[in-house]
Amino acid sequence: MNVAILVSGRGSNMAALLQAHSKGDLAVNPAVVFSNKPEAPALATARDFGIPVESIHHKTFSSRQDYDRAVIDCLSRYDVQGAVLAGYMRIVTPVFLDAFPKGVVNIHPSLLPSFRGVDGVQQAWDYGAKVVGCTVHFVNAEVDDGPIIVQKSIDVMPDETAAALGSRLLDIEHKAIVEGVNLWGEGRLSIVGRRVVVGSG
Numbered sequence: 001m002n003v004a005i006l007v008s009g010r011g012s013n014m015a016a017l018l019q020a021h022s023k024g025d026l027a028v029n030p031a032v033v034f035s036n037k038p039e040a041p042a043l044a045t046a047r048d049f050g051i052p053v054e055s056i057h058h059k060t061f062s063s064r065q066d067y068d069r070a071v072i073d074c075l076s077r078y079d080v081q082g083a084v085l086a087g088y089m090r091i092v093t094p095v096f097l098d099a100f101p102k103g104v105v106n107i108h109p110s111l112l113p114s115f116r117g118v119d120g121v122q123q124a125w126d127y128g129a130k131v132v133g134c135t136v137h138f139v140n141a142e143v144d145d146g147p148i149i150v151q152k153s154i155d156v157m158p159d160e161t162a163a164a165l166g167s168r169l170l171d172i173e174h175k176a177i178v179e180g181v182n183l184w185g186e187g188r189l190s191i192v193g194r195r196v197v198v199g200s201g
């Protein structure tokens, strides 16, 4: 399955996927990396991996739907059946979701359904959570809501800053996103109600 990886910034989760791909350890083919921010450092990293990159700035579009149509039009040249949102800081619309028959997968830095939205780690730290984590999930029409594929957690250390916690969690995210995308790419996932059931593929 060809997939697009969508990013907005640093791109460390994207890099984890491309690293796995370069070692032959990724069950999808990253056909293109797309950013809504042309200046995203992730694009240079993707180029270094030899992956085509595309970018359309969202600022010039008057609606999310119009923007998503432009993104789909751009990605259609790469024959992609699925998309991975790897630090893509845009809410996608049903227009976007309908364009990917194999689904859209996102990574969120919290144990959903806790701490949806931006700054999931900071939210959890401010709340005083003692365990934090990340979630790889299918995207549906609600924000940070779709069926859960993989979750991984770590204990919060006493006196640890939110920044240090976020940095430790990022390492866990890199494992979770590769694991989740591989289960998806291997065709092992079915959705029953809102539960993701993992089969043998």
Ligand code: GRF
Binding pocket: 007, 008, 009, 010, 011, 012, 013, 014, 086, 087, 088, 107, 108, 109, 134, 173
């Ligand atoms: C990650 O924490 C991811 O979970 C969230 O945005 C951050 C992106 O980091 N959605 P990076 O660009 O992958 O380094």
